[in-house]
Amino acid sequence: MVRREDHQEGGGVDVRSIKDLIELHRAWWKLENERPLLNVTYREHFPWMWMQSDHVHGMELVLKDGSLAKDGPLRPDMLSPEKIHTQPATHGDMFLPVMPYGKIPWMEAICGITPQVSVKANSIWAGFGEGIWPDDWWARGMEVEIQTEWLDLLVEMTQYCVDHFYGPYVVAQTSIMRGMMDIMAALVGDKNVVVGMYKHPRETHQLLDRLTDIAIMVMQAQNAVIPRFRGGSVNVWGIWAPGTVTRHQEDEAAYISPKLYRDFVQPYDRKLCQAFDYTAIHFHAAHHIHGDAVTDIPELGALQYSLEPPPYGPTLSEWIPILQRLIQKKPLILQAWYMTRPQIDRLLEALPPQGLYLQTYVQEAGERYYLYQD
Amino acid sequence: MNGTDVLERVTRALATIDFEAAPQACRAAVDAGCSPKEVVDALSRGMDIIGQKFEAREYFLSELIMAGEIFREAQEIIRPYLTTDDVMVPGKVVIGTVEGDLHDIGKNIVITLLRAEGFEVTDLGINTPATAFIDAVRRVKPDVVGLSALLRATVPQMGVVINELEKTGLRDQVTVIVGGLPLNEDYAKQLNADYYAKDAWLGVKIIKRAVGST
Numbered sequence: 001m002v003r004r005e006d007h008q009e010g011g012g013v014d015v016r017s018i019k020d021l022i023e024l025h026r027a028w029w030k031l032e033n034e035r036p037l038l039n040v041t042y043r044e045h046f047p048w049m050w051m052q053s054d055h056v057h058g059m060e061l062v063l064k065d066g067s068l069a070k071d072g073p074l075r076p077d078m079l080s081p082e083k084i085h086t087q088p089a090t091h092g093d094m095f096l097p098v099m100p101y102g103k104i105p106w107m108e109a110i111c112g113i114t115p116q117v118s119v120k121a122n123s124i125w126a127g128f129g130e131g132i133w134p135d136d137w138w139a140r141g142m143e144v145e146i147q148t149e150w151l152d153l154l155v156e157m158t159q160y161c162v163d164h165f166y167g168p169y170v171v172a173q174t175s176i177m178r179g180m181m182d183i184m185a186a187l188v189g190d191k192n193v194v195v196g197m198y199k200h201p202r203e204t205h206q207l208l209d210r211l212t213d214i215a216i217m218v219m220q221a222q223n224a225v226i227p228r229f230r231g232g233s234v235n236v237w238g239i240w241a242p243g244t245v246t247r248h249q250e251d252e253a254a255y256i257s258p259k260l261y262r263d264f265v266q267p268y269d270r271k272l273c274q275a276f277d278y279t280a281i282h283f284h285a286a287h288h289i290h291g292d293a294v295t296d297i298p299e300l301g302a303l304q305y306s307l308e309p310p311p312y313g314p315t316l317s318e319w320i321p322i323l324q325r326l327i328q329k330k331p332l333i334l335q336a337w338y339m340t341r342p343q344i345d346r347l348l349e350a351l352p353p354q355g356l357y358l359q360t361y362v363q364e365a366g367e368r369y370y371l372y373q374d
Numbered sequence: 375m376n377g378t379d380v381l382e383r384v385t386r387a388l389a390t391i392d393f394e395a396a397p398q399a400c401r402a403a404v405d406a407g408c409s410p411k412e413v414v415d416a417l418s419r420g421m422d423i424i425g426q427k428f429e430a431r432e433y434f435l436s437e438l439i440m441a442g443e444i445f446r447e448a449q450e451i452i453r454p455y456l457t458t459d460d461v462m463v464p465g466k467v468v469i470g471t472v473e474g475d476l477h478d479i480g481k482n483i484v485i486t487l488l489r490a491e492g493f494e495v496t497d498l499g500i501n502t503p504a505t506a507f508i509d510a511v512r513r514v515k516p517d518v519v520g521l522s523a524l525l526r527a528t529v530p531q532m533g534v535v536i537n538e539l540e541k542t543g544l545r546d547q548v549t550v551i552v553g554g555l556p557l558n559e560d561y562a563k564q565l566n567a568d569y570y571a572k573d574a575w576l577g578v579k580i581i582k583r584a585v586g587s588t
Binding site for chain 2: 118120121122123125190191194195197198199252254255256257258260289311312
């Protein structure tokens with residue numbers, strides 16, 4: 001186990017260059033990293049103070065004459081915008097990716113569900129509750145009608161990010177790629193997803209399979225316009241991989257049983273994972289019941305959990321044995337909005353560094369109501 | 375097979391989420407001379423088992439949803455056999471996700487279960503402003519108002535709705551129940567709600583108790 005203090009005192013790998021960061025990420029995917037990837041921000045506002053502040057990436061400062069900066073004074077005439085912006089920005093142990101506008105429910109829109117803007121809810125949503133297909137969708141031979149205008153717009157926005165930001169930043173796919181169960185729920189409604197799984201399994205499988213093909217197509221369309229970066233690509237969490245990356249989510253799976261997940265969702269999560277090199281699935285805390293099933297997918301690259309505090313999910317004490325089990329199989333990306341330093345220490349002590357990536361904000365106990373509880 | 379046996383089949387079919395056996399068992403019970411009320415009671419016993427298994431984490435929300443669906447279908451089967459005396463709506467509920475919140479899975483499960491139990495439910499949907507709740511209460515005259523939220527930031531909207539019920543003189547005419555993950559008993563009291571439900575199953579139990587149907 002690696003303690004947080006080890007990183008501060010230089011006990012881990014001393015990452016100081018983009019090249020080293022890439023090698024750290026390469027090892028992470030293989031569960032071979034010697035220290036965890038950390039992106040821990042002290043408080044939520046600038047100035048950010050990094051827990052691993054002695055491991056600042058991007059110190060390959062390229063000077064106007066093309067040489068790398070050495071220890072010593074820096075003068076304005078030594079720098080030029082063209083040279084200095086050759087290094088992509090980093091943030092803790094991650095690259096800072098630029099992505100197409102993430103609030104649009106792209107997958108739902110592409111699948112024919114009209115997005116709805118809600119200013120009051122600060123959100124753009126699609127297909128809540130009832131769905132847009134009739135209850136007897138399974139008997140009607142309903143087809144998903146791909147909205148090419150939305151797909152074209154997503155590709156155009158991805159290209160815009162590449163044209164305007166690639167270089168100083170890396171470019172990734174859009175941040176929220178809904179998975180097959182989410183899109184099915186948006187089409188047929190929450191209740192009819194469950195009814196379909198129980199009563200119309202053949203048609204449910206057919207629909208989920210079709211939606212998987214669409215998700216793969218949408219991800220490939222984005223990847224096609226994102227330039228390779230150092231021989232690979234970067235996912236939405238800023239983790240480089242030596243191949244194609246994707247990230248999708250199955251929020252709706254939070255309310256189905258582990259058996260239904262294995263029978264109906266896992267096969268299509270697997271099919272999607274088979275289509276790309278380094279995949280990751282986003283789950284919320286409520287999805288802890290599916291952790292074993294999803295990490296059983298051989299082709300899955302990593303599992304990401306948003307560790308919402310109780311009552312949204314388990315306590316830290318309940319999480320630790322679950323995470324200890326899962327990280328033996330796959331790298332874990334753990335995101336928690338707020339944790340105290342003792343909680344961070346406890347997590348880092350309990351989990352091996354191999355395959356661990358922790359992103360969180362440090363808050364002092366009692367500072368906020370929304371603390372990660374134990 | 376006697377009446378007790380067929381009613382046990384009804385209970386067992388629902389409790390095991392056997393959506394094929396449940397309607398057959400209901401028809402068999404009616405054919406065996408069981409009254410519609412006896413069949414509904416057998417279904418209710420099955421729902422109690424479902425609830426126990428849900429609380430024990432043997433069942434999940436998917437099983438609650440499916441149980442509600444089976445219950446609803448069973449009611450369709452016995453509906454032709456109901457007499458005027460049998461038809462009783464246990465209560466009327468107006469329910470919605472409060473303004474600023476778009477999450478509705480929990481609310482929808484509550485609605486499915488309430489309708490299965492015979493409640494008349496008015497679903498106001500998501501992102502529902504306080505005025506829509508007030509209008510619905512005036513129009514429907516419900517026994518219970520259910521307020522749902524998933525986001526911590528939108529929970530205060532529940533207080534806005536309850537305040538509006540106070541201002542318009544409607545508060546004493548309804549029981550207000552709040553539900554959603556960010557809430558707890560203390561928070562519900564601060565909001566001046568009558569009840570807090572930590573999950574959909576408990577919410578239905580509380581509503582049934584509030585209208586005196588259990």
